[in-house]
Amino acid sequence: MIIDENSKPKDKLKAWYLFTEDFVAGTQALTNEEIGIYIRLLCYNWNKRCSGIPSDNITYYRIASCHTHNEKQSCDKVINQFFILVNEHYQNERQLQEYLYINKRIEASKINGKLGGRPKKPSQNPPTPTTTPTNYPKKTNKVLFNPHFKTFWDKVSNKVSKGIAEKNYLKLEEEWLVKPEELAKMYNDYYNSVEDKQFVKQPAFWLSAKKYLDENPKKKSTEKIEQYEMRLKMFVDAVEKKQGSAFIHKYAKQHSYDVLRAIKEGHFSKQQAVDYLDMGSWV
Numbered sequence: 001m002i003i004d005e006n007s008k009p010k011d012k013l014k015a016w017y018l019f020t021e022d023f024v025a026g027t028q029a030l031t032n033e034e035i036g037i038y039i040r041l042l043c044y045n046w047n048k049r050c051s052g053i054p055s056d057n058i059t060y061y062r063i064a065s066c067h068t069h070n071e072k073q074s075c076d077k078v079i080n081q082f083f084i085l086v087n088e089h090y091q092n093e094r095q096l097q098e099y100l101y102i103n104k105r106i107e108a109s110k111i112n113g114k115l116g117g118r119p120k121k122p123s124q125n126p127p128t129p130t131t132t133p134t135n136y137p138k139k140t141n142k143v144l145f146n147p148h149f150k151t152f153w154d155k156v157s158n159k160v161s162k163g164i165a166e167k168n169y170l171k172l173e174e175e176w177l178v179k180p181e182e183l184a185k186m187y188n189d190y191y192n193s194v195e196d197k198q199f200v201k202q203p204a205f206w207l208s209a210k211k212y213l214d215e216n217p218k219k220k221s222t223e224k225i226e227q228y229e230m231r232l233k234m235f236v237d238a239v240e241k242k243q244g245s246a247f248i249h250k251y252a253k254q255h256s257y258d259v260l261r262a263i264k265e266g267h268f269s270k271q272q273a274v275d276y277l278d279m280g281s282w283v
Contacts, residue, residue, distance in 0.1 A: 016046045017098055026082075026161045026204065034074045037064045038082060041075075042095055050099040052089025053079075060090070069234070069247060073198075076230075080199050084209050093208055146170060152180035156203050157191045165204035176212065186212050195227050231258045232267060239268045239276045249278035256282045 027035050044063045045053055053060050057076070061067075066075045083090035149169045153162060169177075176183065187206055194200040201211065235252060238244035244252075252259050252273075259273055260283060273279040 013046070013049075013099075013102060016043070016095075017102075019094070022094075022164055025163045026202075029160050029202075030078070031074070033071065034078055037066065037071070037075050038078045040064045041078065041083075041090075042092060045092060045095060046099070050091070050096050052086065052091045053083065055085060055088045055090060069245065077198050081201055081205060148177055148180045150180075152184050153203075155181060155184035155188075157188045158200065158203060160202045161204045165202070165207060168204050168207040172207065183207075183212055228258055228261070231255055232262050235259060235262055235273075235277060236267055239272045242276060244276045244278065252277040252279055253282060259283065 027038065030038065041053055041060065041064055045051075053063065057072075060079065061072050061075055064071075064075045064078075066072045079090055083092055085091075146166070146169075149166050152169060153159065153165065187203055190206065190211065191197075191200055201209070206212070231251070234248060235258070238248045256279070259277060259279055262268060263270055263273060263283065270283045273283050
């Protein structure tokens with residue numbers, strides 16, 4: 001999905017078309033801080049001609065201007081919910097579709113000009129949504145009254161962004177389209193396996209990423225490993241910087257078993273845990 005250099009327009013596209021209805025629906029569960037981070041990441045990706053956001057967390061923290069621990073956590077949440085990892089870059093599927101469409105229109109205008117027709121000047125204003133050839137189905141009776149999606153939505157946990165979820169559901173392969181109960185169970189198993197719910201994918205983005213093809217309830221241990229690695233990084237950073245905030249102190253006590261594990265694995269000593277994580281009576 002990463003765009004080859006030869007497929008990019010020579011001129012940077014100044015205007016980015018935002019589907020306001022979908023954006024508002026898809027970000028209802030976000031805080032204002034998280035929405036600001038999301039917009040900044042989208043703007044960066046558009047300015048880079050949708051080449052993707054580097055997967056290195058230090059880099060995307062810098063892109064989103066996240067400096068505090070809470071801001072970085074918000075950034076991780078946004079990345080996990082709205083972006084897909086492709087070739088070591090995070091990509092927003094909807095934004096990439098729009099970029100490719102606008103790029104295609106520009107190239108078509110150039111070809112018309114060479115053939116003697118009057119080339120349409122690429123507008124700085126974005127195209128109207130009625131002409132956007134996305135894969136989202138048109139509003140028909142199938143969209144409004146699809147029984148399979150209704151069954152899926154009735155049984156699924158985490159009922160967020162129903163409109164986007166319905167559009168993504170109707171883009172499923174035929175064999176999955178008629179298995180709403182199985183899909184709902186797979187999503188619920190995934191949802192229940194994620195320990196920290198702020199990092200869980202919404203049904204809409206779980207569907208668009210085709211996670212039903214690789215999700216397995218037995219991966220709960222993998223989720224726990226990922227959570228441990230995230231906490232370990234926080235603790236190690238505090239020790240290396242020789243300072244821990246009140247939040248880090250509280251967080252370390254809440255996950256004292258991870259602190260003890262980190263000590264056992266040699267990431268830092270007991271004394272460092274006492275000095276910088278305030279774990280005096282815990283280790």
